[in-house]
Amino acid sequence: MEPVGHEGLGRLLDLGENLRTPHIVFRKEDLTEATDLESGGSIVVGKPFDLPPKPLGLDSEKEPYLHLSENIAVLDNASSLKPQKIVEIASKIRKEAGYARLVYAPAVEPSEMPILAYLGVDIFDDLSVELRSSTGWLLEDGHWVKNQSNDDLTSINGEELKRWLSKIRSSISNGRLREFVERTSLHNPRVSQILHYSTKVLVEKGAKIHTPIRANALSLQNPSVIDFQERLSRFTPPVENMVLLVLPCSARKPYFKSSSHKRFFNAIREVDNYLSLHIVSVTSPLGLVPRELEFCYPAAHYDIAVTGVWSPTEVEMIRRQLSRIEPETHYSQAIVHAGSSSEIMTSLLKERGLDTIDTKAERPSSFEGLEVLQNVARMSLNGTKPVNSKQRAKGEAIGLANFQYSNSDFLTTSEISGRMPYKLRCGDLAAISPVVGGFGLTLNGGKAYASNGGATIKAENFKLVGDLFAVGVKGYEGDWQIGDQVVIEQNSEITAVGIAKMNPEEMVSMKRGIAVEVRHHA
Amino acid sequence: MPEAFVPLTDFVNEAKSIPREHALDQPVAKWTEDELLGDELVEAGVAILRTRGCYWSIKEGCSMCGYFNDTVPGGVSDEMLRKQWEKIRPSLKGKRYAKIYTSGSFIDPTEVPLDFADAVMSDMKEMGIEKVLIESLPEFVNPKNFSYTNAPKLEIAIGLESSSSLVLDKCVNKRLRWPHFVKVCNSARNNGAELKAYILLKPPYLNEKDAIEDAVQSAIDAAPYVDKISINPVNVQKNTVVEKLWMRNEWTAPWLWSVVEVLDRCKDLPVRVYSDPTGGGTRRGAHNCHSCNKKVLEGLKNHRLGRGDLSSLMCECKSRWDVIKSQSSFRRNGSEPHGYRSGFSNGRRF
Numbered sequence: 105m106e107p108v109g110h111e112g113l114g115r116l117l118d119l120g121e122n123l124r125t126p127h128i129v130f131r132k133e134d135l136t137e138a139t140d141l142e143s144g145g146s147i148v149v150g151k152p153f154d155l156p157p158k159p160l161g162l163d164s165e166k167e168p169y170l171h172l173s174e175n176i177a178v179l180d181n182a183s184s185l186k187p188q189k190i191v192e193i194a195s196k197i198r199k200e201a202g203y204a205r206l207v208y209a210p211a212v213e214p215s216e217m218p219i220l221a222y223l224g225v226d227i228f229d230d231l232s233v234e235l236r237s238s239t240g241w242l243l244e245d246g247h248w249v250k251n252q253s254n255d256d257l258t259s260i261n262g263e264e265l266k267r268w269l270s271k272i273r274s275s276i277s278n279g280r281l282r283e284f285v286e287r288t289s290l291h292n293p294r295v296s297q298i299l300h301y302s303t304k305v306l307v308e309k310g311a312k313i314h315t316p317i318r319a320n321a322l323s324l325q326n327p328s329v330i331d332f333q334e335r336l337s338r339f340t341p342p343v344e345n346m347v348l349l350v351l352p353c354s355a356r357k358p359y360f361k362s363s364s365h366k367r368f369f370n371a372i373r374e375v376d377n378y379l380s381l382h383i384v385s386v387t388s389p390l391g392l393v394p395r396e397l398e399f400c401y402p403a404a405h406y407d408i409a410v411t412g413v414w415s416p417t418e419v420e421m422i423r424r425q426l427s428r429i430e431p432e433t434h435y436s437q438a439i440v441h442a443g444s445s446s447e448i449m450t451s452l453l454k455e456r457g458l459d460t461i462d463t464k465a466e467r468p469s470s471f472e473g474l475e476v477l478q479n480v481a482r483m484s485l486n487g488t489k490p491v492n493s494k495q496r497a498k499g500e501a502i503g504l505a506n507f508q509y510s511n512s513d514f515l516t517t518s519e520i521s522g523r524m525p526y527k528l529r530c531g532d533l534a535a536i537s538p539v540v541g542g543f544g545l546t547l548n549g550g551k552a553y554a555s556n557g558g559a560t561i562k563a564e565n566f567k568l569v570g571d572l573f574a575v576g577v578k579g580y581e582g583d584w585q586i587g588d589q590v591v592i593e594q595n596s597e598i599t600a601v602g603i604a605k606m607n608p609e610e611m612v613s614m615k616r617g618i619a620v621e622v623r624h625h626a
Numbered sequence: 627m628p629e630a631f632v633p634l635t636d637f638v639n640e641a642k643s644i645p646r647e648h649a650l651d652q653p654v655a656k657w658t659e660d661e662l663l664g665d666e667l668v669e670a671g672v673a674i675l676r677t678r679g680c681y682w683s684i685k686e687g688c689s690m691c692g693y694f695n696d697t698v699p700g701g702v703s704d705e706m707l708r709k710q711w712e713k714i715r716p717s718l719k720g721k722r723y724a725k726i727y728t729s730g731s732f733i734d735p736t737e738v739p740l741d742f743a744d745a746v747m748s749d750m751k752e753m754g755i756e757k758v759l760i761e762s763l764p765e766f767v768n769p770k771n772f773s774y775t776n777a778p779k780l781e782i783a784i785g786l787e788s789s790s791s792l793v794l795d796k797c798v799n800k801r802l803r804w805p806h807f808v809k810v811c812n813s814a815r816n817n818g819a820e821l822k823a824y825i826l827l828k829p830p831y832l833n834e835k836d837a838i839e840d841a842v843q844s845a846i847d848a849a850p851y852v853d854k855i856s857i858n859p860v861n862v863q864k865n866t867v868v869e870k871l872w873m874r875n876e877w878t879a880p881w882l883w884s885v886v887e888v889l890d891r892c893k894d895l896p897v898r899v900y901s902d903p904t905g906g907g908t909r910r911g912a913h914n915c916h917s918c919n920k921k922v923l924e925g926l927k928n929h930r931l932g933r934g935d936l937s938s939l940m941c942e943c944k945s946r947w948d949v950i951k952s953q954s955s956f957r958r959n960g961s962e963p964h965g966y967r968s969g970f971s972n973g974r975r976f
């Protein structure tokens with residue numbers, strides 16, 4: 105059993121012999137009935153495993169939710185439990201079942217399989233499909249259509265079901281399971297409710313994978329988006345009382361690399377004391393992206409159709425993001441140069457009581473637009489307290505480090521040098537890394553992180569070359585989500601830092617698979 | 627005992643604690659129905675007395691039983707019981723067979739006072755009633771509770787529900803023990819009573835297939851000790867565990883085909899085995915598809931009254947029932963998707 109991919113709470117497991125989860129079992133081939141009411145029968149997943157007894161006399165809404173045999177954890181009633189309950193159970197699946205058991209949800213509709221896989225279910229069966237096949241319904245892309253011909257629906261639907269599962273698996277390996285789930289939710293109220301309620305647990309426990317987001321209306325609920333938005337309240341501008349400059353987002357990410365943002369920068373760098381300008385881009389679905397956070401996932405990894413029209417939900421989202429950075433207390437003034445978003449941004453900033461100037465440039469990066477920007481910037485900066493580049497660098501580092509770590513002193517008490525975007529460093533502890541999406545820890549940074557209570561994985565004593573495999577993991581301290589930076593300790597020495605590829609308990613219980621993708625060795 | 631039941635009964639207990647307003651001088655209901663007396667078809671008079679109700683229901687109660695909805699927690703005075711009896715009497719005139727139910731045990735002296743019971747029995751005897759059916763939990767089936775001065779032939783119906791202690795404990799929540807059941811049947815018979823057993827078909831948690839097996843096995847087990855067996859497909863009564871599970875879609879009422887199968891597999895037993903499904907043909911009771919519910923219920927009635935057999939019943943939905951039976955054990959509960967019995971054809975919800 106080797107985890108080869110994660111998304112949300114779901115996992116792609118390689119079980120050997122061409123067998124991967126999420127997997128589908130067929131009643132006639134893979135399931136054996138119990139011989140009496142006290143036993144559970146068996147299931148074949150590569151080889152036969154006992155199932156736990158049926159949940160006689162139990163209340164499905166009370167813990168424990170899963171019924172366990174040695175190798176299988178059954179999530180009964182997955183197709184009928186209330187959406188909130190399903191989500192609550194999902195948040196407890198691994199606590200009850202561990203990682204070594206396969207989680208099986210019987211009698212689930214195909215349309216609900218993607219979301220349940222996203223929430224951690226490994227095994228499904230064909231029971232629902234069997235009932236539909238026997239009543240003349242054809243499975244088409246997860247939906248049921250009435251079939252008029254006399255085709256052998258059992259085998260046709262069985263094949264379609266296998267394809268459906270293989271789509272789920274390939275979605276996980278491409279990091280596109282959420283997209284798949286969002287698609288199935290469009291015409292399925294139950295799936296969309298479950299998805300809606302799962303945001304919190306996905307933010308808190310889901311794997312952080314850096315797939316580009318192809319944004320749509322549902323992306324406002326995307327856990328990476330929510331996580332980014334929530335972290336913004338930890339962010340502070342580099343220096344107090346700077347002038348906030350609100351710019352539009354760009355199609356190219358990170359924004360500072362786009363031609364429009366290059367032109368904005370070239371225009372403002374000619375202004376005296378331009379280091380007192382702080383650039384924040386306005387965008388959907390993320391809301392506000394300060395320049396320091398442009399590498400942070402998903403700021404550099406999303407695409408959205410820009411229409412220039414803000415929906416009421418989006419306006420509300422921007423308002424919430426503004427309340428997280430409290431511009432009225434941190435900035436002396438704001439300049440809004442955001443094209444079609446200018447009007448709404450100006451009014452939202454004024455709403456918070458910040459002195460705000462709208463450049464009113466309809467085409468912000470046009471020659472005329474840049475000229476207006478330059479003039480307004482010159483006016484606003486005239487007389488403000490100068491900011492030097494050392495001060496500015498320090499502030500940038502603190503803003504970014506706070507965004508990444510709730511307690512970031514271990515990084516920011518070091519000697520800060522360089523400037524955003526590429527050269528910013530925290531002494532010999534961390535440097536900007538587009539791959540990590542922010543500060544990437546060096547080995548020394550790892551040591552500082554570990555002694556600061558950071559996620560530390562204790563590995564067996566061997567010469568670590570390349571990545572750390574689960575089989576070498578003995579234990580851990582601290583907590584992390586897949587995708588976070590972690591430190592590896594061997595024999596009480598920090599020997600490497602890297603990115604977690606498994607959840608904490610998972611590393612300990614798995615015998616195969618990469619636990620940490622190592623970035624720096626001792 | 628099965629602690630697991632307690633959580634689900636929370637809401638039942640809540641329902642039980644709400645005061646019920648009932649007219650104490652009125653019986654719960656009375657009606658007449660066709661019944662066999664020996665081999666003779668007669669019209670039986672039936673009445674349900676309003677009483678304090680079943681002692682077990684006050685303590686915990688069975689998962690499928692909503693009888694407490696009709697009871698009076700504080701008890702009903704002798705005087706009121708007599709008033710109820712006055713209202714029942716006329717409907718028994720000229721009848722040879724009577725069924726006098728309470729929502730509990732007629733021979734529990736704390737529920738129905740012995741004096742009153744004795745008077746009622748004498749009255750019926752004088753009216754010419756030949757046989758009277760009453761119901762009781764086994765714990766009250768003790769000759770001292772039914773040694774009436776003058777009474778028609780007594781038929782005691784006991785809710786055995788299942789002969790499996792696992793089913794009784796985990797699914798029904800009834801503290802009945804098989805050896806005790808056998809003991810009281812024998813003693814009642816020795817004291818001149820006839821015995822009838824109720825057996826449940828598809829108590830909550832059981833799936834269609836396990837339910838059929840359990841009912842058949844229970845009937846086979848009970849047959850030597852009783853004179854007839856009524857197969858009672860579980861129906862959804864108000865404020866019960868069953869209703870909760872049903873509303874959660876974790877259990878559906880059994881198919882009428884399952885009733886037919888149980889009866890067919892019991893046809894060679896030495897006692898009459900029949901069924902009169904409460905709420906049959908509705909979503910809350912045993913049902914098949916829309917096109918055959920009436921027909922099958924009619925067939926069951928004829929079978930019950932000895933007027934026909936069940937082998938000729940047929941419908942398109944029977945093959946669906948075969949499929950659900952073959953997979954029901956893997957579903958791990960008694961559930962079934964809405965609309966399956968009618969092939970998911972639009973509009974109708976069975």
Ligand code: SF4
Nearest residue numbers: 680682683687688691
């Ligand atoms: S089924 Fe009978 S024993 Fe059980 S609670 Fe109801 S009346 Fe009492």
Ligand SMILES: [Zn+2]
Nearest residue numbers: 915918941943
């Ligand atoms: Zn039918």
